[in-house]
Amino acid sequence: MEDLTSPPHELRGASGAVEYSDDALLRQFAKGDAVAARELTDRLAPRCLSVAMRMLGNRAEAEDVTQDAMMRLWQMAPNWVPGQAKVSTWLYRVTLNLCVDIQRKKRPDSLDDVPEPEDGELSAVDRLQDAARKDALQAALAQLPDRQRQAVILRHIEELPNPEIAGIMGVSTEAVESLIARGKRVLMAIMVERQDELGYEDG
């Protein structure tokens, strides 16, 4: 059992030998410790931002989702039951749900987001090719179904173990494995298809 009588920042040595769990920090925050909020933000907010960026492909939206997800963490803090689940698992789930909400709202207008080609400038196709070359993976991820995209991002970019991904997505570990395998197959198919369209060169 961790000693929670002192604020965590006082007990952290320079070597980081004593490190509080997210659970303990969240309890400290619920008790009124502002330093715990800073530590939780350092640990968890970058993960939210990373997942949201890959899910949405839009920096401003990803930042808003991150702020919103962290706000829900602060509000939830007094009701958190330690040991029931990992704080990061809860936060990943909230982040993914917020991303899905944004995607649902955007979907009917998604065609409007594609800029019209202008005379004398790059055509829309050229611009898409340029963007895709910059981040071929992002372009391919955007074509995956939501659940496959979530599973692939959590496994291969966030490097989470499958049981944790199962907890985040609320499915079995076998279902996660299946989603990842299908997602990767689709990604490879998209890459092969795009290779000619985008004019990839070897190397």
Added chain:
Amino acid sequence: MNWGTKMADNDMDLNQLFAQARQTRPELPDDLAVRILTDAEEVRLDRLKPAAPPRSIWARILDGLGGWQSMGGLVAASAAGVWIGLSAPGFLPDPATIIYPQETSFVVADLGLDTTFLEDAE
């Protein structure tokens, strides 16, 4: 990279892309960190505000009746009712005759008195 080669190569290339993506994960920008911590501070301070003291049952009943002002009106109306009941002003009929008119006739008849004045009145 060439995606037209064998499946194993494709898998390797895909893994390379994942590795690149992991290396280019976005760092938390300072302004976003400030926004997040400002939210945290607001929530924290809000939670630290002293809770309102528990209110007594009488205070809550008083609130239900509309506070002290309406309570004053209620007391005045009740007092007026009691006063009218106990000593009715001359221009008002005697409450007893309104409530028990028949019983009054009975009492008078039982006493064997002349009650014709009552019949005349009717």
